[in-house]
Amino acid sequence: xxxxxxxxxxxxxxxxxxxxxxxTDKWLEKSIENTLSPMVGAKVEIDNxxxxxxxxxxxxxxxxxxxxxxxxxxxxxTGTTEFDMEFIPLLSGKYIIENIRITDIRTNTPRETxxxxxxxxxxxxxxxxxxxxxxxxxxxxxxxxxxxxxxQKVNVDSILKLLDIQSIGQIQTLYTELEGKYTGYQKIxxxxxxxxxxxxxxxxxxxxxxxxxxxxxxxxxxxxxLNGVYTTIDSLENFVGKTAKEITTDAKxxxxxxxxxxxxxxxxxxxxxxxxxxxQLNAENMGRLLFGVMLINRFNQYLGYVATARAYSxxxxxGTPEKESPPRLKGQDIRxxxxxxxxxxxxxxxxxxxxxxxxxxxxxxxxxxxxNQKVIGKPTLFDIHGGKTEKINVALEGRxxxxxxxxxxxxxxxxxxxxxxxxxxxxxRLLPNTIKTGSGGILTKVSIGGENIDGSIKFSxxxxxxxxxxxxxxxxxxxxxxxxxxxxxxMVEVTASIQGRxxxxxxxxxxxxxxxxxxxxxxxxxxxxxxxKARIKSEIDKRIDEQRNRLNTLVAEKEAYIQQQxxxxxxxxxxxxxxxxxxxxxxxxxxxxxxxGLEKKVKDIIKF
Amino acid sequence: MFxxxxxxxxxxxxxxxxxxxxIAGGFILGMxxxxxxxxxxxxxxxxxxxxxxxxxxxxxxxxxxxxxxxAYVFDPMFHSLGFWILVxxxxxxxxxxxxxxxxxxxxxxxxxxxxxxxxxxxxxxxxPAFFAAKWFVVFYREHIDAKMQKxxxxxxxxxxxxxxxxxxxxxxxx
Numbered sequence: 001x002x003x004x005x006x007x008x009x010x011x012x013x014x015x016x017x018x019x020x021x022x023x024t025d026k027w028l029e030k031s032i033e034n035t036l037s038p039m040v041g042a043k044v045e046i047d048n049x050x051x052x053x054x055x056x057x058x059x060x061x062x063x064x065x066x067x068x069x070x071x072x073x074x075x076x077x078t079g080t081t082e083f084d085m086e087f088i089p090l091l092s093g094k095y096i097i098e099n100i101r102i103t104d105i106r107t108n109t110p111r112e113t114x115x116x117x118x119x120x121x122x123x124x125x126x127x128x129x130x131x132x133x134x135x136x137x138x139x140x141x142x143x144x145x146x147x148x149x150x151x152q153k154v155n156v157d158s159i160l161k162l163l164d165i166q167s168i169g170q171i172q173t174l175y176t177e178l179e180g181k182y183t184g185y186q187k188i189x190x191x192x193x194x195x196x197x198x199x200x201x202x203x204x205x206x207x208x209x210x211x212x213x214x215x216x217x218x219x220x221x222x223x224x225x226l227n228g229v230y231t232t233i234d235s236l237e238n239f240v241g242k243t244a245k246e247i248t249t250d251a252k253x254x255x256x257x258x259x260x261x262x263x264x265x266x267x268x269x270x271x272x273x274x275x276x277x278x279x280q281l282n283a284e285n286m287g288r289l290l291f292g293v294m295l296i297n298r299f300n301q302y303l304g305y306v307a308t309a310r311a312y313s314x315x316x317x318x319g320t321p322e323k324e325s326p327p328r329l330k331g332q333d334i335r336x337x338x339x340x341x342x343x344x345x346x347x348x349x350x351x352x353x354x355x356x357x358x359x360x361x362x363x364x365x366x367x368x369x370x371x372n373q374k375v376i377g378k379p380t381l382f383d384i385h386g387g388k389t390e391k392i393n394v395a396l397e398g399r400x401x402x403x404x405x406x407x408x409x410x411x412x413x414x415x416x417x418x419x420x421x422x423x424x425x426x427x428x429r430l431l432p433n434t435i436k437t438g439s440g441g442i443l444t445k446v447s448i449g450g451e452n453i454d455g456s457i458k459f460s461x462x463x464x465x466x467x468x469x470x471x472x473x474x475x476x477x478x479x480x481x482x483x484x485x486x487x488x489x490x491m492v493e494v495t496a497s498i499q500g501r502x503x504x505x506x507x508x509x510x511x512x513x514x515x516x517x518x519x520x521x522x523x524x525x526x527x528x529x530x531x532x533k534a535r536i537k538s539e540i541d542k543r544i545d546e547q548r549n550r551l552n553t554l555v556a557e558k559e560a561y562i563q564q565q566x567x568x569x570x571x572x573x574x575x576x577x578x579x580x581x582x583x584x585x586x587x588x589x590x591x592x593x594x595x596x597g598l599e600k601k602v603k604d605i606i607k608f
Numbered sequence: 609m610f611x612x613x614x615x616x617x618x619x620x621x622x623x624x625x626x627x628x629x630x631i632a633g634g635f636i637l638g639m640x641x642x643x644x645x646x647x648x649x650x651x652x653x654x655x656x657x658x659x660x661x662x663x664x665x666x667x668x669x670x671x672x673x674x675x676x677x678x679a680y681v682f683d684p685m686f687h688s689l690g691f692w693i694l695v696x697x698x699x700x701x702x703x704x705x706x707x708x709x710x711x712x713x714x715x716x717x718x719x720x721x722x723x724x725x726x727x728x729x730x731x732x733x734x735x736p737a738f739f740a741a742k743w744f745v746v747f748y749r750e751h752i753d754a755k756m757q758k759x760x761x762x763x764x765x766x767x768x769x770x771x772x773x774x775x776x777x778x779x780x781x782x
Binding site for chain 1: 687691704712719755
């Protein structure tokens with residue numbers, strides 16, 4: 001026993017205890033910030049956290065949660081927050097909190113520093129991430145507004161400069177590949193020297209001279225030679241037949257390869273159209289053009305929260321985990337969850353009170369934020385509501401249910417009567433004017449079960465007066481039309497619905513101003529857009545034609561050559577076969593004649 | 609300088625009159641801390657043992673540094689082994705579940721794949737390493753030490769200005 005060591009150990013424990021008293025607050029503050037920040041996707045900051053070790057009471061003066069979409073603004077910040085943690089579960093590394101009271105919540109407050117995380121993951125894993133990508137792609141397709149920049153005409157030349165026609169390279173590669181294949185066929189056909197062999201056989205047949213055959217035995221030898229000739233012809237015919245069959249089979253794959261060329265060209269055409277951002281100016285597409293990006297961004301924001309909730313639910317669910325590749329010396333934490341025990345993390349209730357940036361009072365609660373719902377047998381519920389006057393009210397209700405095998409989330413946000421002054425109706429270039437006065441309302445309903453999504457957003461704005469665009473002489477005709485339409489709008493109603501699975505999403509966006517925008521824009525730029533599309537298509541065709549024709553010529557020429565060769569070989573073999581048959585017939589006749597004479601002589605002898 | 613000091617210290621330990629058992633004890637405890645992630649509850653226990661049991665601390669430090677390097681190299685294998693033990697053996701699931709919910713033990717990070725993998729390897733190596741280290745100390749003293757002292761490199765190091773300086777500084781500290 002090392003007594004000095006024991007004294008050292010006692011000193012160490014005392015030092016550790018003192019250090020804990022001094023540094024735990026900062027350490028805990030950092031730990032919570034580091035845990036929450038990646039969940040939000042932007043900085044979460046806590047001010048003056050204080051942990052009382054005697055009664056496990058935690059208090060902080062403020063928590064700021066940065067808006068990941070605008071990192072100079074907080075999604076919300078709170079005033080003083082206090083809560084107690086249970087002691088016994090802490091010994092098992094479990095955090096159980098009965099009630100957190102968060103007061104003085106304020107939304108959309110400005111930040112003094114940028115709340116961007118140095119490394120953020122924009123993509124959400126799993127099907128929700130895929131859904132978000134698909135939604136964005138779908139809504140951005142065919143909603144280009146590049147044509148708005150054009151003064152008089154759509155500048156097709158500048159679009160053509162940017163064209164990246166991939167099919168040219170693809171056709172060239174196919175050409176080289178096919179050329180190689182045809183060379184191979186030609187080699188096979190010529191190396192065998194079918195015609196030379198046929199001539200040799202022919203010479204062999206012709207060398208069988210009947211005048212030189214005197215006896216039956218001579219004829220029999222002739223027939224034996226002919227049998228050899230037939231065997232040679234058979235083997236040559238077999239080779240030609242087999243080669244022709246192989247080439248025909250291969251030719252089918254060539255045909256399908258050549259068939260791809262049209263798809264490649266089509267893809268080039270679609271890429272060019274996407275680059276040109278020339279939309280379909282019809283009422284069906286106008287909703288997307290006017291409000292699509294804005295609404296889908298909003299919807300994706302909600303999906304992002306759901307994805308985070310699901311990811312953490314999966315992580316703590318206690319099912320068989322997937323093996324990860326953690327950084328060195330970090331390892332992977334395996335969680336063991338049992339419904340007989342308490343969860344790893346459980347906030348039984350969060351009571352919230354505060355107000356939005358518009359001074360709308362908020363109150364409500366979130367119940368059962370828990371690492372594994374199956375352990376407590378309850379879903380997470382939230383219910384936050386508020387209002388300012390009778391006209392302005394907000395209500396957010398939701399349920400995150402991970403109690404069964406199929407995860408389900410549903411929530412509804414109803415925000416009505418809010419002021420739209422100094423905001424934009426949409427971030428579309430077609431609606432550039434700031435709103436001077438007006439009020440809005442939005443009702444969002446989202447329900448997700450497994451991988452099925454059913455969501456709708458209804459947005460309405462009324463009593464709208466738009467700030468007048470100062471205007472100038474360089475304003476295009478399209479811009480003039482847009483201003484004239486906007487000046488006549490006093491009410492807007494938009495509905496969007498998103499339904500289906502990530503691979504098959506049906507998006508519908510409609511508004512009461514779709515038709516008027518579609519008709520007026522169609523009048524001015526419809527023809528121009530069609531002409532631009534036609535010109536882009538013809539330019540692509542022109543650039544591709546040379547390669548396409550070269551490929552088609554190669555296929556036609558080589559196919560014809562090979563077919564011709566095979567026919568020639570067939571004919572040559574047919575000819576020698578005929579020659580052999582004729583010779584055989586001659587020999588057989590000669591044999592018959594000779595054996596017939598012999599018979600007559602024998603009969604004459606017998607008669608005498 | 610640190611490396612030189614460590615090597616000098618190692619040879620000094622091997623040549624000292626310390627019993628082979630104490631040196632081997634220091635070696636295996638250092639190995640345990642070195643092979644497993646340092647911030648683990650079991651390492652606190654090992655550290656307390658190191659402080660209160662009369663084992664050779666110099667050898668423990670050397671062993672800790674040596675095996676920390678091994679731990680870095682073999683980390684992927686520890687991860688795989690730990691994952692296999694924690695996830696792929698159904699018979700052990702009940703044990704892990706109850707440990708996970710047992711106060712204090714739950715804080716031991718046993719459910720981390722690298723902690724589990726490296727701890728299992730350390731425990732398997734514990735006894736063989738102890739006897740091997742003990743045997744090596746005896747063997748070194750009987751067969752290698754005299755030859756080592758005659759080696760030119762040792763004499764060069766011992767005669768070098770750096771070593772003399774080190775000795776002087778060390779003596780000042782005493």
